[in-house]
Amino acid sequence: MHMPSEEKVTILTFDPGEKFTGFAFVTNEYKIFDLNILAYGHIKFNNFKKLAREIDHLIQTHKPDFVGFEKTNSKMNGIYNIIIETACHKARIPLIACYVPNIRKQLVGNEFASKSQTNTIIKSKTSMLANVISKHALDAIAVGLFLLGK
16 A cells, blocks of 8 residues: 655554554654654553543644554454544544555565564664564554555
């Protein structure tokens, strides 16, 4: 997937997980270490209300043009979908679901690549940050790079 490259686009991405939700802000303009990463991190999951508040806060603070998230078939992902969709609806921001095989095919060249192989590619692109990025944030960065067409 490719976002428009002629104008600045900022995307907030999420990797929903059972204990942590990774997030990243990526852009097609500003670069850190030859990547388009503005910020990254993870939210520790305690309860759904806290997660919803954290997602709302990220959206309101950084005002992304789009929100993207890694979509899987897990039951937890369905709940996350509702929380993320609600936050995007309130902020009137488009939401893009990204399927794992598509992300892996674009970034690794193989839709059946393992999570470890995908993370190795992301770590190689973030060599100066690799030791401080959580695996949850790495997955969110992968979603962002997928949406930027990197």
